[in-house]
Amino acid sequence: MPLQLLVAGGGIGGLASALALAQAGHGVEVLEQSPVFAEVGAGIQLGPNAVRRLQMLGLADALDAIAARPEALVVRSARNDDELACLPLGKAALHRYGAPYCCVHRADLHGVLLAAAQAHAGIVLNHSARLAQIALSDEAVAVVTDSAHAWEGDALIGADGLWSTVRDSLPEAGDAPRSTGHTAWRGLLAQSELPAAQRSTQVRVWLGDRLHALVYPLRGGELLNVVVLAEAAPTGDARDWDQSTSLGALQRATGRCCATLQGYLAAVPTWRAWTLHDRKPLTGPAQMAHERIALVGDAAHPMLPYLAQGAGMAIEDAVALADSLRDVASAAVAVALQRYAAARWQRNAQVQARALRNADIFHAAGPLRLGRDLAMRLLGARLLDQPWLFNH
Structure with missing residues (x-):
């Protein structure tokens, strides 16, 4: 019954x-x-x-x-935009795991x-x-x-x-729930309004000191999602996942980043933020x-x-x-x-x-950052792939 x-x-x-x-x-x-x-x-x-x-x-x-369906996951340095590692997605993910990313x-x-x-x-x-x-x-x-x-x-x-x-x-x-000390900023960009160099069919990730940022396509590539996650003081109501914020507040939290990443941040018309909690x-x-x-x-x-x-x-x-x-x-x-x-x-x-x-790992600074970057350059896709996760 x-x-x-x-x-x-x-x-x-x-x-x-x-x-x-x-x-x-x-x-x-x-x-x-x-x-x-x-x-x-x-x-x-x-x-x-x-x-x-x-x-x-x-x-x-x-x-x-x-x-x-992004073509690849590409990890770069937030300091100088150097590529650290790349994992093919697209048809490669479909072939490996029987379903797309x-x-x-x-x-x-x-x-x-x-x-x-x-x-x-x-x-x-x-x-x-x-x-x-x-x-x-x-x-x-x-x-x-x-x-x-x-x-x-x-x-x-x-x-x-x-x-x-x-x-x-x-x-x-x-x-x-506990406050993690991390804040996330997010914004959306219309790809049609971006110069060709900024348009993307990839998941792009920049790793920096106590922060990382992502840019990836949505809605069949019509939009780009821009996200920055940094170790920064909590803002607003802890239960509010959609707080209004500004580029200035984001830049104060992230400090100096490469010109490519700064270009994406400056292009976002409206930023929203939320303080990350977990258990x-x-x-x-x-x-x-x-x-x-x-x-x-x-x-x-x-x-x-x-x-x-x-x-x-x-x-x-x-x-x-x-x-x-x-x-x-x-x-x-x-x-x-x-x-x-x-x-x-x-x-x-x-x-x-x-x-x-x-x-x-993503937010590493000092010697740990140098070791992480070296490992990514040497092992590339082997470090980025997650068969234990995706094959489940």
């Missing part, structure tokens, strides 16, 4: 979970606290591991319509998932539904929103992000599931964006969750969710830890 499942959060992880669960035959109620279903932010990178799962959800054509606008991916959820008869989307209470019993889980509306289901899936209310109901919720890597399955409650994405394992896998891990979670709950009766839900957590926590913890390690 199909389960009735509640998903808290209507972002990428929540909608991917709702779609995967509904395709497994269950009824799903999505509870989104915002008055509209929308996504903030700019570009995200999707490795072949995430793209394969979106294809499994029947979204291959929709993804192709919104994505750019894609770059998409976050709002475009959210729109694809939202359209698929709206078209599925097994999914009901509810907005302005902020969770206020969670009540757990042996037979069901019930939630009440701050508007006093109540829902009951066989399980509650927390996809409510870094500051998760659902996570707080777990016995091993752990400490609150310590997961230490066990109890941090991802308890009885009839499970977590996906940032609610379970927020991570620094230095492996470009935040969205990828949420999408992996969604498909794994649906697999664990396939053909499961209500009485066996808690066991199935423990099976899901046992299958996912180590993978997510590894990605969290690698992202933390990359922060040290």
